[in-house]
Amino acid sequence: MRTMGLDAGTKTVGIAISDAFGWTAQGIETIKIDEEAGIFGMERIGELCREHEVSKFVVGFPKNMNNTVGPRGEAAQRFAALLEETFGFPVVLWDERLSTMAAERVLLEADVSRKKRKKVIDKMAAVMILQGYLDSQK
Numbered sequence: 001m002r003t004m005g006l007d008a009g010t011k012t013v014g015i016a017i018s019d020a021f022g023w024t025a026q027g028i029e030t031i032k033i034d035e036e037a038g039i040f041g042m043e044r045i046g047e048l049c050r051e052h053e054v055s056k057f058v059v060g061f062p063k064n065m066n067n068t069v070g071p072r073g074e075a076a077q078r079f080a081a082l083l084e085e086t087f088g089f090p091v092v093l094w095d096e097r098l099s100t101m102a103a104e105r106v107l108l109e110a111d112v113s114r115k116k117r118k119k120v121i122d123k124m125a126a127v128m129i130l131q132g133y134l135d136s137q138k
Contacts (some may be wrong), residue, residue: 001055004048005130007096008079009061009124010035013135014122015045016130022137025130027123028052039087042086049087057083060096062128094133096125 005025007014015028028048031041048054059080062072069077080091106124 001050001135002131003056003058003125004052005056005058005094005128005133006045006079006083007126008033008076009122010075012122013041013045014047014124014126016123016126017048017054018130018134020134022134025127026135027127028093030122033089035037036042040082042082043101044084046087049089052056054089056089057087058130058133059083060125061093061097062096065097090135094129096129 002020003018003022005016005018011033013031015026015031016025018025031044033039033041033101041068042097057080059076061080064070064073076093080093084091100128
């Protein structure tokens with residue numbers, strides 16, 4: 001069974017999946033959502049769970065630099081609770097401070113254009129979140 005990493009924002013959720021051994025994370029896609037309207041892409045996440053035989057979620061948990069939980073962290077906690085309620089799989093909240101900045105840096109170093117970076121940044125952040133979690137499990 002595989003682990004799914006998610007980087008949830010207000011308009012998109014980046015999705016990554018582990019390999020079968022739990023060693024590496026690969027970016028899968030970015031799902032459009034509407035946090036204000038309560039649309040979180042659960043149908044598509046469910047399809048991906050079945051397709052990739054997912055048994056666990058790792059959700060990026062954006063804490064403040066002083067280790068407190070702000071509005072985005074609270075939103076991540078609500079999203080994690082919705083995943084657990086919807087699918088019944090374990091959900092791990094993973095400290096994702098600076099993951100988006102790290103993803104941006106990797107894409108800049110790869111000379112990816114600004115337009116293309118915007119399309120893949122959330123998926124790349126999900127990869128970094130999931131890979132951090134997977135590395136901690138070794």
